[in-house]
Every structure is written in C-alpha cells, then in structure tokens.
Amino acid sequence: MSLEFGFILINIFTAIVSFSTLSHALLHPSSVSHNVSRSRYYMTTNELWFNQTLDHESPNDHRKFRQRYYEFMDYFRSPDGPMFMIICGEGPCSGIANDYINVLAKKFQAGVVSLEHRYYGKSSPFNSLATENLKYLSSKQALYDLASFRQYYQESLNKKLNISSGGSDNPWFFFGISYSGALSAWFRLKFPHLTCGSLASSAVVRAIYEFSEFDQQIGESAGQECKLALQETNKLLELGLKVKNKAVKSLFNATELDVDADFLYLTADAAVMAFQYGNPDKLCVPLVEAKKNGSDLVVTYSTYVREYCMRIWGLRVRTYNRKHLRNTVVTADSAYRLWWFQACTELGYFQVAPKYDSVRSHQINTTFHLDLCKSLFGKDVYPKVDATNLYYGGDRLAATKIIFTNGSEDPWRHASKQNSTHEMPSYIIKCRNCGHGSDIRGCPQSPMVIEGKSNNCSLPDYVNKVRQQMVEHIDLWLSECRQSIRSSI
Secondary structure, eight states, rough: OBBBBOOOOOSSSSOSSSSOOOOOOOOOOOOOTTOHHHHEEEEEEEOOOEEEOTTTTTTOOOOOOEEEEEEEEETTTTTTTEEEEEEESHHHHHHHHSSSHHHHHHHHHHHEEOOTTHHHHHHHHSOOOOOOOOTSSHHHHHHHHHHHHHHHHHHHHHHHTTTTTTTOOEEEEEEEHHHHHHHHHHHHHGGGGGOOOOOEEEEEOEEEOOHHHHHHHHHHHHHHHHHHHHHHHHHOOOOHHHHHHHHHHHTTOOOOOOOOOOHHHHHHHHHHHHHHTTTTHHHHHHHHHHHHHTTOOHHHHHHIHHHHHHHHTOOOGGGHHHHTTTTOOTTTTTTHHHHHHIIIIIIEEOOOOOOOSOOOOTTTTTTHHHHHHHHOOOOOOOHHHHHHHHHHHHGOOOOOOOOEEEEETGHHHHGSSOOOOOSSSSEEEETTOOTHHHHHOSOOSOOEEEEEOOTTTTSHHHHHHHHHHHHHHHHHHHHHHHHHHHHOO
16 A cells, blocks of 8 residues: 555654655555754644534534644744645644745745644544444545634634634645645535645646556656566465465564565565655665675565564554454554555555566455445445546546646556646656655655655656746746735625
8 A cells, every 4th residue: 555645653753744645555654753853843732622623515414523733933024924724634633844844934924834634643532443434534624624614713713813704815725745645636626716736746636446557656756677576586485385384474574464464564565665755775785786696585585574664664464464453442553554545445556467578476456445444444445536537537637726746657647647737747757766645745755854855866856846846836826816805805
C-alpha cells in the first residue's frame, strides 16, 4: 500500500506530520527525525478543538464530534493577511511541520491552520471502528469538514480583529500532499468561493481500481540493473516461502504474517519506499552489488528492510497483518484500518502486479485486494472508483487555480494530473531522488529536512525553479482574490 496512500511512529514522534503518507495503499508516514529537535521540526504542536458536524448530508442528524486542529499566527499580517490551510490526510496530525510551507508563510505573511482528518488521530467520532461506524468516513464528508471549519475560523478571526459580522474574509489558500493533495484540489473544485487557490502536491485525484502503472514506475525509477535484481529477489522470496516459510519471514521479523500474500505485500511496499521518499541508493546500491558478487539477495534485501524501512521509516509488520487490521478498537495504529476502508470503498489504488515485467509478486493481484477488503469490512464492500471519478472528474477535473506538482520518481504521479493548462498548471519535478511531495518536503525525506530545503536533491536548481513558479501562481491568485474582495465592499 505504498500511496504515502500517513502514519504514526510511536517511538520519538511522527515525522511527516501535516501531510500523512501511508506506504500501504497510499502514502507512508511514520519517519523518525534523527538529530532534529522537536521545536525545530514543528511550527506548533499546541492542540485546539472544533465541534464538527458528524453527517453533513443529513438535515436531521445533529450529532457533533471533536476535531483537532492547529494554528500558527507568528507571521500573520493583521488584519488582511492571507490564511494558509494545511490539510491533514490519512493519518494522525501531530502539529504543523516546519517544511517549505513555513517558508511560504513567511514570504506571504500568512497565518497557518491545519485540520486533522475525521476519524484519524484524535478526531475519531466513535470509540469503535466497526464497519457500521465508518459510514461517515469519506472524502466528501472531509471536504464539508474543511468548509465548515474554514467558515468557523474566519468568523473567529474577525472577532479577534474586531471586524464586524459581514465584513470581508481574508484570502485563503489550501495546501495538501498525496491524498490531502487530492482534497486540496477537490476543495477548490467544490468550494471555489472559499479559497483563492490550491496547491495539490503529489495529488492522487484519479481513483484507480487496478493501479498497475504504480509498479511499472517503480521499475522505471529503479533502472535496469536494480529492476532485474529486484525481480530476481522477488522470485527467490516466493520460492523461499514454499520451502522454508518461517525462516524467510524471520529474516524480515515478519513471522506473524500467516498469509504469504500479506508478507509479499510488505516486501513490495518496502521497495516502494526507497523511490517514493527519495532514497533509491539505499536499496539499489547494495542489491545490485549483491547480484554482481553472487551474494544472497534475500538476505541483502532483508537487511535493507530492517535497517532502513523499519528502523528509519518506522515500517511495522503488524500493519500488514489482517488479524491486526480487523481490530475495531481505536488505537495508535487505527489509521491503517481507516485508510483501507477509504481505499476499499471509494478510491481503490489497488497496486496490482503488471502482467509483464513486474517487480512485485503476481500474488498481489485484484483478488488479493478484494479478499482483503472483504476480510476487513464485510462482503458488500467494494471500491466505487467510477462514481468517485464522475463526482470529482478524475485527472480531468473542471476547476481553476490549482497547482499540481509531482516528483519524477514517484509512482503515485500516475494518479495525479500531469498535463498542464493555464488555469491548472502542472509541474514534474525531475531529479533522481525527487519523490512524493518533494516540492514541500525536500529530498531525500529521511531524516526530515527542515523547511524542505532542496540542497540535497540531485537537481536542486530544478526543484527551486518549480518552487518559484509555485510562488508566482500563489502571489497572482492571492492578488486577484484581494481585488475581488475590494470590489465587493
């Protein structure tokens, strides 16, 4: 499930906070920020709370739940400065991260707020995550959450600034990465009057049932030598599971995974992380060398998984264990169950092995994903990706003033909008270690990069050029918004 489809690392603290990333299904989250103090990594970790409507589509259901949010107003130019909304996605939101948005906030003298996604982190409406309690977990409800919170916060801001009711709003701009990047684009699509524009970084706006392009991109990003080494390793893993099952799994500290396909999904995700987060050499250098020297490829690969994926990125075996994923008690690991529910009901992103030249096991197919969905949520659960794409428009959404950015090595870019238009410019950030959200997070993404600095990107000038184009669009759209506000007064 590698769509940095955001998770928690419980030891130390979550590294990719404001934008989650599950490698399982969407994005991967929990990375450790080595030798970086918490105060430097976060702009703020002070929790605030908002009473949110549970069901925005029902005129009769007036239930509320507590939704966590954060605010950072140190750079805000009172009273008419812009407000930046950072959308948290499929994982806990532990604060506002000190990434490139901090640089943008300084530049534009903006206030910053960030809202945790419903059900994730501390914003759970229910104590039980049984399937019947998850019916309010959807992108559509999340967009209404954002609209409701945005209105609430603007009214609160007006009161603080002693602006009379009915006064003009501050100009707002929305930001998101990956799934939250899709939410950022969809918010501009559905609520254009509530935001001046959106940055949709690595935004997975196209729901996909069978996402074979994902694996194809991994092979392309790896290069021929590394791809062949990965393919050979995968064949050896499949053979090893047949003849010495427990011994192979023990190399990866994964003996708890009784279902072999679950184990093969974990090992596939581990390869994804190297490219998605901008560290291809962590995987490819030792693996290619082992193949040339005739060393044990499975042992070499397991060392990479343990030392890099598990120790540095916080990859946890139990989040691939369907027994664990069926747990309905709200815990620190609930994000994985919740994200699978979204994937299994509306988004898909099933990372199936391509028919030819695959770098993952062919056991990771459509049947595997559908069986997992049924195992976790019941037989009637099915991803309605066509309905999702009809509702939002997929990668042909009819909106304006959205910036799309994608890293050239990121497999998720094939679910994003990659063709550029005047109203919705799209940029591919090209470099060897440009992965998921590199425009905001920098590269490589572990250890974390303060202010998303680009100096360690293989082509920093290219990253900086795209960032300059982002700044120009934001500046223009905020200016147009202010002109519109003035003309309406």
